[in-house]
Every structure is written in C-alpha cells, then in structure tokens.
Amino acid sequence: MTDAVTENSRSSLARFVPIAAIAAGAALGWWLFGDYLGFEALAENREALIAFRDANYVATVAAFVAVYALIVAFSLPGATVATLTGGFLFATFPGALFNIAAATLGASAIFLAVRAGFGARLAARLEGSEGLVKKIKDGLDENQWSMLFLIRLVPVVPFFVANLVPAFLDVPLRRFAVSTFFGIMPGAIVYTSVGAGLGEVFARGETPDLGIIFQPQILLPILGLCALALLPVGLRLLRGRRGL
Template sequence: MDTEIKTKNGWARLLPLAVILAAAIGGAWALGDYLSFEALRDNREMLIGYRDANYLTTVIVFMCVYVVITGFSLPGATIATLTGGFLFGTFPGVLFNVGAATMGATLVFLAARWGLGERLSAKMDASEGRIKAIKAGIDENQWSMLFIIRLVPLVPFFVANLIPALVGVSLWRYVVSTFVGIIPGGLVYTSVGAGLGEVFARGETPNLGIIFEPHVLLPILGLAGLALLPVVLKLIRGKEAI
C-alpha cells in the first residue's frame, strides 16, 4: 500500500514537467506560424494602434504571453523579445522582457524542482566519490555558475532553467541570477526590436546573429569571465594551501 502511494505521488510530481513538455511539443507544431517575424511584420500596424490606445493593457497582455511562452518552453521567445522592443522601445521594453522571461523561467524551475530536483539533490548529497564532489563544487560556487550559464549565449535557455533545479539551488538565488544574468542578452535583442520599424521600412529582416558579433559577444564573455573569477581564485588559493 505504501509503495503504491509513493508511486502515485511520484507520478503526480512529474505531472508539471510532463505538461510543459507536451505544451512545448504541441506549441512547436501549432504556433510556429503565429510566433514568427513574418507575423510581427504583417500585424505591426494593428499592434502599434492597440498599444497607443491601451498602453497598460498591452503591457500586461504582452508580459502574460511572454510568461506563457517561456514557462511552457514554446517557440517564439526571440520573437517575443523583439516584439517587446518594437512596442515599448529599448527602455522600458527590456524591463518587460527580462521580467516576463524571469517569471516564465521560474515556473520551469519550480516544476523541475518539485518533480525531480529535491530528490535528485538529496541523492547527490548522500552519494560518495565523484558525484558528491561535483555537487559540492557546484554548491560552493553557486553564484558564479548561475551567472555563467545565463551570460554565455551557447547555453540553451530551457537547459539553464533546469540545471539549477536539479542541483538544489535556492529559489531566490535562481530568480536573482536569472533576472540579472539575462539582462545583457535581453538588452541586445530588445534594442534590435526597437529598430524594427526601419527594418520593416527597408523590407529587410533583423540580424538575429548580432549577439555573436565581436563587439557584442566579447563584453558578454567579459562579464562571464568576471563571474568565473571567484572560482578561479578559490582554485588558486587551494593550490597555494597545498
């Protein structure tokens, strides 16, 4: 009887993750044509008109849609960020984008931690050898690791949402590091979105690879290097102590 109850509880814990996965698969199939650059281009006048007539409502609806996109890992997060810049400018658009992305990412984090994270973290703490050493290293340098996975653009957003939940990161550390860590990339894409009016007028498409251009990527990597600095200093001090 106890085993049956534990099994049911286990499946119930996995339900939020299963819903997110199902929504991501269904969304990729059903929403691809709606959350696209072409859809934004074709509906830009209607969106601007609605924003001008209902600014606060537009902000609320936009952020709710963005939270749903990131919280359920739907396609179109980049387009949503561009839309935030297009509708609200670089500022306050970047605040709306980063705030909504953080809320959506937190939903993924909570679902993963409730379903797998707490038990997996406890097992890693109770383990021996290399696994426990890896967990201890992550715990010792949580702030640095959290900022690095957010700053480096090569780490997929969904993966960066899951990893902290699986290693026992606290909620407030996750929220703070997510909000601050995604500001550089969010600022880049929001500013691209703010210039979409001119891009549309020329009949062109935005350069979404701009974040990998040296003048943008190098400063972001510099911030990642600063985040990694405490880890390097600890390693150096540890060798000196030996």
C-alpha cells in the same frame, strides 16, 4: 501497509503533474501557435499591434508579459521574436525591463516544475554519491552564484538548458530567479535594442540581424562579465592551492 504504498504512489505521481502540464502545454502550443510566433507574423501584424498598444498601453504590457512568460515556461518557439517584439512595441526601455521580467517569470515556472518532479530526488542521489560525481556536485554548490551567472551570460548556452540544470541541482528559487534576472540582462538589452529598430527594418523589407550579439563590440563586454562571474571560482581555487 497497502494504504501506505498507495499514498506513496499517489505522492510520486503528484510530483509529475507540473511536468506533465508543461509537456502538454508545450505540445498544444507548438500545434496551435507555432505559425504565429515567428518573425513573419510580427511583420504582418505590426500595424495592428501598434494600434492596440496606443489605445491600451497597460493592457498591452500585461498581455505581452503574460504571453512571453508562457512562451518561456512551455519552451515554445518564438522567445527571440518575443524579445524583439518587446523592443518594437515599448522601445529599448522599458521594453528590456518587460522582456527580462517575463523571461524570469517563465524560467522560474519551468524551474519549479522540473524541480518538483526530478530535482529534489536527483539532488539527493548526487549528494549521497561518492568519487568524482560528489566532487562535481560539491564544486557547483560552493560556486552556485558564479556558475548560475555564467550559464546565463554565455550566449552559446541554450536558455532551456540553463533552466533545467539548476533544477536538477536543487538550487534555491531565489538564487535562480536573481541570477536569471541579472544574468540575461546584457543579451536582453541587445536584442531589445534591435527590436526597437524594427520599424526601419520592416520599411526596407529586410530581416533583423540576430547574429549581432556575436559581433566583437557586443561579445567582448559579455565575455568580460563572464570572466567576472568566474573570478570567485578562481580565487577559491588559488586559496585552496595555497592552503589559505
């Protein structure tokens, strides 16, 4: 009996190891690298970065993707600056592809860590609940693809939040990764294109306009994609009301 209790305790503690590692890495990263992940650091080191890229292109791509993924995985400051850096170093394409791949890898890492610690247990509790909570859980389960794409497309949903919510709802990793990769694509392309023009911005001594995504010519197409993501949900509701 005692051995079983001890084994269960160890198993419970083991589930929190990934989350503890993420938390420790985040605290250490903020302390050690917080000053190096800002726009000013990019402006000051731009010439060195370009020289290293020109001399070691493949190594630069590998290092960039790895650092960007770690920034996302540990929720460090600088994800937007990293996206701009991808455009600055590699142009809009393939820079956007590198940015999207790195962000997806980092998001998947924190998704797995959170799900290992909390997701499965919380999902089981929600599944066994009754009333409104159970209805909400069932609604999300029926429309997972639409909701996953929606929280990625809407510019006001923090990236960190969009990583946590699916983990709490026991969303499959493949579904999470695919919706992340394609869902962040519009915003990533916009910011990567801004980064591709940083050379001229630096030359003028200015800072990039990060509010560009909220300009009508950018925001309206993204909202159109949000409407498409919600279309299956609307069709299900309509069919339910008609008894189809």
